[in-house]
Amino acid sequence: MDYNPSNKESIEDYARLLLDKNLSSVLGLDFIHRFNNKDSKGRLGQVIEEEYFGYKVNSRKEADFKGAGIELKVAPLKEIKPKENSDSLREKQGISAKERVVLSIINFMEIHKEQWSSNSLFDKCGQLLLMFYLNEKDKPIEELIFKIINVWSPSEEDFLVIKKDWEIIINKINAGKAHEISEGDTMYLGACTKGSTAAKSKRSQPFSEILAPQRAFSLKRSYVDSIIEELLQREVYFTKENAKAISATFKDISFDEVILNLFKDLQGSSLAKIISKYDIIRERKAKNFNRLIVDDICKKTFGDKLDNLEEFKKANIEVKTILLKPSGMPKESMSFEQIDYCDINTEIWEESSIRDKFENKKHLWIIFKATKNFEKQSELSLDEMLVDNIMFWNMPIADLEGSMHYVWENTVDKILGGEYNSFIKISDKQIAHIRPKGKDSNDVMLTPQGSYERKKCFWLNASYIKEQIEKEG
Secondary structure (H helix, E strand, O other): OOOOOOOHHHHHHHHHHHEOOOHHHHHOOOOOOOOOOOOOOOHHHHHHHHHHOOOOOOOOOOOOEOOOOEEEEEEEEEEOOOOOOOOOHHHHHOEEEOOOEEEEEOOHHHHOOOOHHHOHHHHHHOEEEEEEEEOOOOOOHHHOOEEEEEEEOOOHHHHHHHHHHHHHHHHHHHOOOHHHOOHHHOOOEEEEEOOOOOOOOEEEEOOEEEEEEOEEEEEOHHHHHHHHHHHHHHHHHOOOOOOOOHHHOOOOOOHHHHHHHHHHOOOOOEHHHHHHHOOOOOOOOOOOHHHHHHHHHHHHHHOOOHHHOHHHHHHOOEEEEEEEOOOOOEOOOEEEEEOOHHHHOOOOHHHOHHHHHHHHOOEEEEEEEEOOOOOOHHHOOHHHEEEEEEEEEOOOHHHHHHHHHHHHHHHHHHHHOOOOOOOOOHHHOOOEEEEEOOOOOOOEEEOOOOOEEEOEEEEEOHHHHHHHHHHHO
C-alpha cells in the first residue's frame, strides 16, 4: 500500500497508476486473487479493493477511505460507434456507461428517520473515486484496461436535483409506498432494484404491510454518461466545459422547476399569442409544429432546445407534446420506437428495452388543448390551440408490471409464433397496443422466421394518456 488512506490526493494519485493499464501490468502477471467466480458482477471492484488498495471487501456504513471521506466505485464502460464530429469527447472516443453506478442499499426501516441535512448516503458517497474500465467480454478481469480514474462529486447545481430525487424516494417510503418506487420517479439519483430475483429480494417497509423489492441508491446511467464527459473534459482541458445549461441562468432552483414554471406561466395562452410574445418566425408546415414551437420557446429562454440542454441529457428525459380535444381526450395515441422483431425475441422482461423506457426514464409532457372539436390539427387556427398543462411523468409500477408487462409478453409470444397480424389492439382495453409505424406497407423489417413484416411499434392508448393527465390535474 504505497498511499495514505486519509489523504485524497494520495489516494487519487495511487489509483491513477492504473490509468490506461490493467492489474496484471501493475501487480505482475502471476498475481492471484480469490474472486474467480465468473458469475460475480462486482469481481473487478472486489479485486481492486483487496489486492490493489489492500483493504477487505466490506459493507460498512462509512466511506471506504473513511479518513478522506472517499468511496471507491469501479464501473464498466462499453464501446459505442464513435461520432467524429460530435462536441462530446465521450462520443468522439466511442464510449458510454455500461450501467448505473450503485451507491448503497436502502434500508427502508431506518432511512425514513433521516433528514437530507444529515443523510447517510452522502456521509458515505459524498466524494467518489471513480475507476472506469473498458468491459471486454470473456477477457480475464486482471487484463481489463482502466480508461478514466478520478475523484468526483456533484456540482452545486446537480446537488439541488439529487436532493429533490432523494426526498421523492424518502417521501414514498414515508407514505407506505416503498413497493411503488420506480427509477422513473427521479432525475439523476435512482432507486434501482437490488437482488437476485424479485421474490427473494422483498423487504419489510415501516408504514405498510406490503413487502417491497429491495432497492439501492444509484446514479442513473444517463447521468453517469455526463460524469464520464466531465472527467474526460477535465483530463483534456483541465476544466469542465459545460453544454448550455438551465442552471447557468437559474442557480437557486432545480431545472425541472424552471421548466415547469416557464410553461405554467404560459397556461391559457394560445399558440398565436406565444408566437407573438417570443417573436417566433416559423411556417406552419411540419406535422410536429407544436413541438417545434416548444423548441423555439426554449431557444429564446435558455439558448437551445430542451433535448440539447445539459440537464436533459443527464436525466435522459423524453419530451412529448400532446394535443387534447375539448373533452380532454388526446387527438391520438402516443407512439414509441419501432419493435425490432429479432431483438425483442431475445429479451427477458426485466432487461427489456420497453421496460427500461418506462421504468428508468422520465417523460416531459407539454399539453395543448383545442377550443373546438376537430378531425385534423390543420383545421384549427393558432388561436384555437392553448397551453393546457405541463407535467413530468413516468409509468406507475402497477401499470408497468401489470398491463404493460402483459402487452410485451403477448407481443413476444406472437412474434415467436410468427403471428404478425394478431398483436394487441386498442380495443383490447390494455394501456397500450401494437400497430404500424412506418412510411407505408412497404416499410418492412426482418423477422426471426427470416421473412419481412411491416414495421410496428408500441403505442400508449389515448384513453390511458387522458387518465394519467387527469391524475396529475
